[in-house]
Amino acid sequence: MxxxxxxxxxxxxxxxxxxxxxxxxxxxxxxxxxxxxxxxxxxIPEQFKPIDQFIQQNMDKNHIPGLSIAIVNKDQVIFSKGYGKDGENKAIISSTPFAIASLSKAFTAMAVMQLVEAGKINLDAPVKQYIPSFKMADARADKITVRQFLNQTSGLSDVVYPELSFKQQPASTKNTIDNLKDVELDSNPGETFRYHNPNYHIMAHLVEIVSQEKFADYLQKHIFTPLQMTHTSSHHSTLEFQRKVPQGNIFVFGQAVKTNEPNWFIEGSAGLVSTTSDLAKWLRLYLNKGEYQGQRLLSEKGIETMFSHPANSSYGLGWFVDPQKNVSHSGVFWTYQAEQMILAKEGYGIVILFNSGINAFQDYHSFMLGVSNILTNQAAETSFMNDSMYELLIATFIIITLILTVFSFRNMKMWVIKHRAKSSWVIISKNIVRLLPLVLLALAPTLLTLISHRVLSWERIFLMAPSVIIWLGIVAFCNLMVVVSRSIRLRSRDNF
Incomplete structure (x- = not known):
C-alpha cells in the first residue's frame, strides 16, 4: 500500500x-x-393545550424549576403533567413527591369531621372538654370550641405565640399544648380570623386523644388507604419530611437555588408529603360529596360543613371559600409551594405542586388563576411584571447604590468643607436620613408583623426575599460607612 x-x-x-x-x-x-x-x-387533548402552553410560558418567565399539575372531574383525571426537574435532577412526573404544606389542614379537618360523624366530637363543644390538659393564661381559652380552632378564630395568633420564630420547635402536638400554658389570647374566641398554624396542631392532638391513634396512623387508616393514596405520608417536622422529598428551592436574584427547609414543627398544619396523582383522588372525593369509588369517607352534609364559614371570614374547615362557592387553599414553605382549588359550578378540581418556595416576587397563585380561567373559558391573563423584571430592578438598585457611595467618598473633602460651618443639628439630621435604611433593616421583622400579623425569624425573612435583604444590607452598610467617615473628618478638621 x-x-x-x-x-x-x-x-x-x-x-x-x-x-x-x-x-x-x-x-x-x-x-x-x-x-x-x-x-x-x-x-394532550385539544382543550388542554392552552393550559400546557400557559404553564410552560409562565414557568419560563418566572424561572420556576419544576411543578406537577393534575385536573380532575368527579369521574377521572382529565389532565396530568409534570414539568422541569426535581432536586435530584429527575424529570417530574405525577408520582414525584412534594411537600404540600398547608394543604394538609383540610386533611386534619376531614379527620375531625369523621370523628364528629362518629358521634365522638361536637364541633361546638369547648376543646377543653376533650383535652383537659389544654390550659392558657387566659380564662377565655376554656371556651374555645373545636369549630373555632378549625375556622382559625380561636383568638390565638402569631403575635401572642410566634411559633415561626422559635429556635426550639415543639417535638409533638402535646408539646404545643404545654407551650400555651403561659400564653394569653390575642382576641376573643370567635371574634377575629387569624391564620395560625398551632390551631391545627391542637386539632391533630384532638384526633389523637379522641381516636386513641397516632395522628399519622389515623390519617393512613381512615383517609389515605380508602383513597388509595399510596404516595402520601404525614410528618412531625420539616426535618423529618426532607428524608422523603428532594431539596426544594429558594430564589436568589431570580435564580433557583437548592436549599434545605428551615426546621419547623408542622404536624396537623402542614406535615403531609404527597403527589398530584394522590391529590387527584383527594379532590375527586370532594367532587363526589364525600365518596370515592364506592367508599364513603364523609357524608354529603359533612362536606357542606367543611365548606361553611363564619360571617367574619371566608375560612371554612381547612378551606377558603369564595363568593361563587369555589374552595381553595395554598400551601407555603420556603422551598415548596402548593395550590389546590375546586370549581364548584364547573365540577373541576385542580392541584399544582411546585418545588420552589415563597418569594417576594413570585406569584404562584397566578398559575392557578390562569388554569381556572382557561377551564371556565376566560383569558389566562399574565402580569406584565414578572420575577425577572423585579430582580433586575433590585440588581440595578444595588449598582446605583455602589456608584453613589463611590461618589460620596470621592467628594468627601468638598462635603466636609461645605458643612464645616453649618450647625450640628443640620449635620445630624442628614446623618439620620442616611441611617434610615439601617433602621429599616433592623425593624424588618417588626414591620412584617404589623403588616401581616405573622412573626418571622430573620432566617425565614432572608429566604423569602434574599435579593431585597442583600440590597438593604448593602445600602445600610454603605450609608453607615459614609456617615462614620464624614463624622471622623469633620471632627479632625474641628480639632485642627
Whole structure:
C-alpha cells in the first residue's frame, strides 16, 4: 500500500467513520427527543393545550424549576403533567413527591369531621372538654370550641405565640399544648380570623386523644388507604419530611437555588408529603360529596360543613371559600409551594405542586388563576411584571447604590468643607436620613408583623426575599460607612 492509499485508509477508517457514527447517533437522539416532544404534545387533548402552553410560558418567565399539575372531574383525571426537574435532577412526573404544606389542614379537618360523624366530637363543644390538659393564661381559652380552632378564630395568633420564630420547635402536638400554658389570647374566641398554624396542631392532638391513634396512623387508616393514596405520608417536622422529598428551592436574584427547609414543627398544619396523582383522588372525593369509588369517607352534609364559614371570614374547615362557592387553599414553605382549588359550578378540581418556595416576587397563585380561567373559558391573563423584571430592578438598585457611595467618598473633602460651618443639628439630621435604611433593616421583622400579623425569624425573612435583604444590607452598610467617615473628618478638621 503506497503512502496516498495509507492516508486514505487512515482518514476513512480511523477518523471519518467514528465521526460519522457519532453524528448519526446525535442526529438520531435529537430526532427521537423531538418526536417524543411532538408525540407528548399531540397526546394532550385539544382543550388542554392552552393550559400546557400557559404553564410552560409562565414557568419560563418566572424561572420556576419544576411543578406537577393534575385536573380532575368527579369521574377521572382529565389532565396530568409534570414539568422541569426535581432536586435530584429527575424529570417530574405525577408520582414525584412534594411537600404540600398547608394543604394538609383540610386533611386534619376531614379527620375531625369523621370523628364528629362518629358521634365522638361536637364541633361546638369547648376543646377543653376533650383535652383537659389544654390550659392558657387566659380564662377565655376554656371556651374555645373545636369549630373555632378549625375556622382559625380561636383568638390565638402569631403575635401572642410566634411559633415561626422559635429556635426550639415543639417535638409533638402535646408539646404545643404545654407551650400555651403561659400564653394569653390575642382576641376573643370567635371574634377575629387569624391564620395560625398551632390551631391545627391542637386539632391533630384532638384526633389523637379522641381516636386513641397516632395522628399519622389515623390519617393512613381512615383517609389515605380508602383513597388509595399510596404516595402520601404525614410528618412531625420539616426535618423529618426532607428524608422523603428532594431539596426544594429558594430564589436568589431570580435564580433557583437548592436549599434545605428551615426546621419547623408542622404536624396537623402542614406535615403531609404527597403527589398530584394522590391529590387527584383527594379532590375527586370532594367532587363526589364525600365518596370515592364506592367508599364513603364523609357524608354529603359533612362536606357542606367543611365548606361553611363564619360571617367574619371566608375560612371554612381547612378551606377558603369564595363568593361563587369555589374552595381553595395554598400551601407555603420556603422551598415548596402548593395550590389546590375546586370549581364548584364547573365540577373541576385542580392541584399544582411546585418545588420552589415563597418569594417576594413570585406569584404562584397566578398559575392557578390562569388554569381556572382557561377551564371556565376566560383569558389566562399574565402580569406584565414578572420575577425577572423585579430582580433586575433590585440588581440595578444595588449598582446605583455602589456608584453613589463611590461618589460620596470621592467628594468627601468638598462635603466636609461645605458643612464645616453649618450647625450640628443640620449635620445630624442628614446623618439620620442616611441611617434610615439601617433602621429599616433592623425593624424588618417588626414591620412584617404589623403588616401581616405573622412573626418571622430573620432566617425565614432572608429566604423569602434574599435579593431585597442583600440590597438593604448593602445600602445600610454603605450609608453607615459614609456617615462614620464624614463624622471622623469633620471632627479632625474641628480639632485642627
Amino acid at each position: 503506497n503512502l496516498r492509499a495509507k492516508y486514505s485508509f487512515l482518514c476513512k477508517n480511523i477518523l471519518l467513520l467514528p465521526m460519522i457514527k457519532r453524528l448519526k447517533t446525535t442526529v438520531f437522539t435529537c430526532l427521537t427527543l423531538a418526536f417524543a416532544c411532538i408525540q407528548t404534545y399531540a397526546q
